[in-house]
Amino acid sequence: MQFRELTLLSIACAFLAAYVATAPARADEVKAGDIAISQAWSRATPNGAKIGGSYLTIENKGTAPDKLIGASSDAAGSIQVHEMSMSGGTMKMRPLESGLTIEPGKAVKLAPGGYHLMMMELKNQLKQGDKLAITLEFEKAGKVPVSFDVMGVGAQAPGADAGGKMQMKKMDMKM
Numbered sequence: 001m002q003f004r005e006l007t008l009l010s011i012a013c014a015f016l017a018a019y020v021a022t023a024p025a026r027a028d029e030v031k032a033g034d035i036a037i038s039q040a041w042s043r044a045t046p047n048g049a050k051i052g053g054s055y056l057t058i059e060n061k062g063t064a065p066d067k068l069i070g071a072s073s074d075a076a077g078s079i080q081v082h083e084m085s086m087s088g089g090t091m092k093m094r095p096l097e098s099g100l101t102i103e104p105g106k107a108v109k110l111a112p113g114g115y116h117l118m119m120m121e122l123k124n125q126l127k128q129g130d131k132l133a134i135t136l137e138f139e140k141a142g143k144v145p146v147s148f149d150v151m152g153v154g155a156q157a158p159g160a161d162a163g164g165k166m167q168m169k170k171m172d173m174k175m
């Protein structure tokens with residue numbers, strides 16, 4: 001069952017990758033062992049919203065698979081790794097209970113409409129221009145702190161803001 005779902009997902013991801021490839025590349029990259037993280041961003045939330053989505057690209061530069069098994073932030077009660085897919089014309093999402101595998105030599109993009117980090121019980125409204133600190137946890141690379149840029153409510157990708165404004169701010173990241 002897992003395998004079939006992953007196959008379907010890889011098709012969706014190929015589609016997303018094609019779309020996001022047109023977004024401006026960002027210079028900032030966080031490295032932890034063989035894992036490299038880039039394009040980390042979150043969507044601004046409407047006032048009072050308790051949930052929100054965060055997105056990023058995870059590349060595995062090693063020779064063995066690794067797995068994103070969890071994430072946490074002081075800004076949220078909990079964070080789950082979700083996948084979103086179309087099912088009978090309806091968008092559905094569900095948690096990836098066993099984590100998100102990053103195959104060696106491959107990059108997985110978490111983006112609107114596909115995989116995402118689902119933040120629950122948000123403590124504050126996320127506003128455009130904010131930075132959100134999330135610690136990712138990988139099976140092999142361990143815990144990786146990443147700074148996510150908060151983009152507009154309708155943003156689809158970094159640099160492609162709802163209002164047409166460019167968001168190319170520097171990220172400050174310390175390992």
Ligand SMILES: [Cu+2]
Pocket residue numbers: 082083093094116117118
């Ligand atoms: Cu979700």
